[in-house]
Amino acid sequence: MVASSITKTTVLSGIPDRDWQELIGGERVSQREVAWRVKISEVSAFGGFYVKGHLLGNKSARVHLIWPPQATPSGAARDRLVKGAVVTVTGEFEGVTREHEAIVSVTKCVP
Secondary structure: OOOOOOOOOEOOOOHHHHHHHHHOOOOOOEEEEEEEEEEEEEEOOOOOEEEEEEEEEEEEEEEEEEHHHHHHHHHHHHHHOOOOOEEEEEEEEEEEEEOOOEEEEEEEEEO
16 A cells, blocks of 8 residues: 555555555545555446456455546546456545445556
């Protein structure tokens, strides 16, 4: 995970296990900007649009990506969000699901 600096955010494919455990365990402050490479494992529009996956190269670092209702992907952008695709997401770390997935409110998502 990375915290955003004023001028640059570094995109990470992986995260050290200790850092991931601190994040999932609530030892990191929420509302931090993150930029991660994510491999998609599930896409759902049931109960609102969301995507689940894991950090590229680390299947145990699971993520749950959400979008604000007014920013839900549509058209070609939504068509690229399919199982097996890899995307780079930038957003705010919002917390952790009961399944120990990092919740990210996505502000940018690119292939």
